[in-house]
Amino acid sequence: MDIKRRFAGAAAVLLACIAALLFAALVPARAISPSGGRRYRGIDISEFQGEVDFGKVRRSGIEAVYIRAGAGEYADEYFAENYSQAREAGLRVGFYHYVTARSVEAGRRQARFFASLAAGRRLDMRLAMDFEYFGSLTAEQVNAIAEAYLDELTRVTKKEAVIYSDLSNARSVFGRRLAEKYPLWAAQYGADEPSSNGKWREWVGFQYTDKGRVDGISGDVDRDIFTEGIFLSSACRTDGEKKSPKREKTRTVILYVRPGDTLWKIAREYGTTVKAVAEENRIANPDMIFAGERLKITLPARDGREEIYTVKRGDTPISIAGKHGVSLSALEHRNGLRRGETIYAGEKLIIPGAKMSGEFYAVRPGDTLWSISRKTGVALEKLIGINGIKDPDLIYAGEHIKLKGRKSCP
Known part of the structure; x- marks a missing residue:
C-alpha cells in the first residue's frame, strides 16, 4: 500500500513537471513593462541609411532618433551631419556606439573614444552601449568588459547610459549586476512588448523591427518606442569639451x-x-x-x-x-x-x-x-x-x- 502511494505521488510530481514544461513551451513569455510616462515614436540610424531628410522624418511623426556615433574606434561617416540635421528638424537626439572590445582595457578605451565623439554636442537621451557580438568571449568576460565600458563612459561624460540588447543576450549573457546599474533598450522583432528576460523588470526603449519604413529615409530603418526613462535627467550638452564654433560645411x-x-x-x-x-x-x-x-x-x-x-x-x-x-x-x-x-x-x-x-x-x-x-x-x-x-x-x-x-x- 505504501509502495503504491509513493509511486502515485512520484507519478503526480512527474506529471506536474511535464505540464509545467508544456505550459512554458506553449504559452508566450510574460512581457516586461515600460518604465512609465508617455511613449515616443523613434528610430535609430547609422551611415547605412545614407542621406536622411530629417524634415520629412519629423513630419512623418517620428519624435526621437538614436544616431550611431561609431563602431569600435571608427567614427560613423554620417554622424556629424545626422546630428546637426536632426537637431535642426527639432527631433530629440541620442547617440549609440557599437562596441567591439575584447578586453576590459579595450572597453575603457572605446568608451573614451565614444565620449570624444559626443563631446560638445547637445543630447537628450542616454548614451547607449550596443555590445552584441562577442566572438569567443565567455559571459563573465562580456560582463566585465561591458561594466568597465559603461562605468568609464559615465565617469568621463557625467551622463547616464543605457544598454541595448536583444532578448537572447539579455537572458543568457548580461548579468543582474549590469541590470541593476543600467536600464534596458530591448530589441525583439515581431513582438508587441519585450518578453521577460529574468534580469530587467522594465524597459526604457523597445526596438520592434529592423524593416521599418519612414518618409525621408531610403530603404529599411530600425523602428523604436522610447519611454521617458531613456531621457537624461537633465538634458544638456555632453560634458568634456566647450562647444566649438559652428563651421561652414x-x-x-x-x-x-x-x-x-x-x-x-x-x-x-x-x-x-x-x-x-x-x-x-x-x-x-x-x-x-x-x-x-x-x-x-x-x-x-x-x-x-x-x-x-x-x-x-x-x-x-x-x-x-x-x-x-x-x-x-x-x-x-x-x-x-x-x-x-x-x-x-x-x-x-x-x-x-x-x-x-x-x-x-x-x-x-x-x-x-x-x-x-x-x-x-x-x-x-x-x-x-x-x-x-x-x-x-x-x-x-x-x-x-x-x-x-x-x-x-x-
Missing part, C-alpha cells in the same frame, strides 16, 4: 592641371580667387603651374536648394556646373540644354538642388573612371558604388565624382 574638388591651364582660369571656373587656390595648394609662384599637377579647391557646400544663376561673359555649362558643384548632365537636363549648346551672357539658368559636401574629383576631358581610380587611389568599385554610376564607361567632363564623405568630427 565645405566641398573639396580635386583636379589635375591640363596643358594650357592657368591658376586664373581655374579660379574663375570655380568661382574662387587665385590667392585662395595658391594658398590652399602652397603654390609660391601663381604664374607657374604644370600639366598633371594635382590641385585641391575648397568651396562652400551646397545645401540642396535650387538657385537661379545669371550667365556671365565667358561662362560655359561646364564652368557653371563646376562652380556650383553639380554635374554637367544635371544642369543640362534641368535647363533643357543639349550637349555643347552655346549659352549667352544675361541668360538665367536654374542650378539643380543637390546636397554636396565632402571630397569630389572634377572630371576633365580624357578622364575615365579607371584613370580617376588610379589617380586618386579610390577603388573603382567604390567610385561606382558611392556615385550610383550605372554605366562606368559613360562619364562627362564637368561632372563631379564623389571620392569620400564628410568627416564625422567637427
